[in-house]
Amino acid sequence: MKVAFTAAGDTLDSAFDSRFGRAEKFIIYDMENGTFTVIDNGQNFQAAQGAGIQSAQHVVASGAQALVTGHLGPKAAKVIFAAGIAAYHADAKTVGEAVSMYKSKALKPLRDADVEGHWV
Amino acid sequence: MKVAIASGKGGTGKTFVTVNLARSHMHPLVVLDCDVEEPNSNLFLTGELVARHRYSIMVPQVDESACTGCRICADVCEFNAIAVIAGKPLVFEDLCHACGGCAVFCPQEAMTEVPHEIGTITIRQAGTVRLVEGLLDVGKALAVPLVRAVKNYEKSTEGKTILLDAPPGTSCPMVWTIGDCDAVVLVAEPTAFGLHDLQLAVDTVREVGIPFGVVINKDGLGDARVADYCQEAGIPILGKIPHDRQIAQAYANGDMVVDSLPQYRQLFTRLWTSIEHLVFSKGGSHG
Structure with missing residues (x-):
């Protein structure tokens, strides 16, 4: 099963990004074999509007079945939940730390948007 | 002038x-x-108030029975106002600029435009x-x-x-x-x-x-x-x-x-x- 993590860089040592729509990258981590791929989200990092919606479509297209991020706004949440993806809140320093927290089932599920849009 | x-x-x-x-x-x-x-x-x-009326823009509404989930509407939209998830378009009215592009390009003619109120126009005589x-x-x-x-x-x-x-x-x-x-x-x-x-x-x-x-x-x-x-x-x-x-x-x-x-x-x-x-x-x- 693949899980998407919001990241500020390309490696597991990268800072975990608490923003979803304007995260710089998504690390798509494969829980079965421990490998990962990186999706660049630069286009949405700078989008005038609708960053959350586009980012959510990236995550859907990646085939991830779960998403681990800091916070999720209402429009992004609508897309993520429409696609049947489970979302989790993590308060991690690095992506690697967030992966460990996910594996140990230490994360709180997000059942709905937990912030307004443009919360940063 | x-x-x-x-x-x-x-x-x-x-x-x-x-x-x-x-x-x-x-x-x-x-x-x-x-x-x-x-x-x-x-x-x-x-x-004195002369007239006041609500103002609407036209935003898309999807006929899901006609939609094939082709994604053309989402690709056409310059404003990220449409996402296609699990074969169904999700429309975000608040982001729509009412350009009408999605309705024009939909091959199934599954998009109709409906009014979406965004404000009020007031006319006064002072x-x-x-x-x-x-x-x-x-x-x-x-x-x-x-x-x-x-x-x-x-x-x-x-x-x-x-x-x-x-x-x-x-x-x-x-x-x-x-x-x-x-x-x-x-x-x-x-x-x-x-x-x-x-x-x-x-x-x-x-x-x-x-x-x-x-x-x-x-x-x-x-x-x-x-x-x-x-x-x-x-x-x-x-x-x-x-x-x-x-x-x-x-x-x-x-x-x-x-x-x-x-x-x-x-x-x-x-x-x-x-x-x-x-x-x-x-x-x-x-x-």
Whole structure:
């Protein structure tokens, strides 16, 4: 099963990004074999509007079945939940730390948007 | 004659200049308050309500039985307002700019356009001044269609003079307000912030290619940097309004300075002369 993590860089040592729509990258981590791929989200990092919606479509297209991020706004949440993806809140320093927290089932599920849009 | 009162920086005195110009005009005129996120000319131009109506833009609605989930609508949308998830389009009305592209390009004709209310247009008569204002609903982000709707009113004004109170800044709502005007008056305050944002506004007005000049408001505050800049850049200074406590008091009371402080009447009369010179001799600064 693949899980998407919001990241500020390309490696597991990268800072975990608490923003979803304007995260710089998504690390798509494969829980079965421990490998990962990186999706660049630069286009949405700078989008005038609708960053959350586009980012959510990236995550859907990646085939991830779960998403681990800091916070999720209402429009992004609508897309993520429409696609049947489970979302989790993590308060991690690095992506690697967030992966460990996910594996140990230490994360709180997000059942709905937990912030307004443009919360940063 | 259509004249927009604009600025880069907010709070420099656009509304102050607009309403006092309107009051000191000799003939009936129209004020279009295009600052739809915070229209406040009505605080000064008080009068009877003539008409009020809600304003809607057209946004897409999906017929899911006809939709094949081809994603063309989402690809066409420049504004990220449509996401296609599990073969179904999700429409985000708040992001829609009502361009209609999705409905045009949908191969299944599964998109119909339905009204989505975004604000209110109010028309008042304040003495000889007809005031038309747009007020965007709280939470709505799309000012431009409402600005255009307010400007649309000018079609029924039969050659009257029109003053447009522009939104602050230099983004789309301001550009749409000043576009097709005969002249732009940029209100600036003589401070470092004032100069910085005036330069942004000057660049914008030059790009649009409309004659313009500057009114220095709160003259005496700050320093001479705005006047020096205008001189170097060849921009006419149309008038200077002193930094006077009496003006601030009158304004804070909701009074017209041209009514309550007679010594300033001539200042606004002369400003009209400068504006007319700008329009008819094309004597201002061009792009």
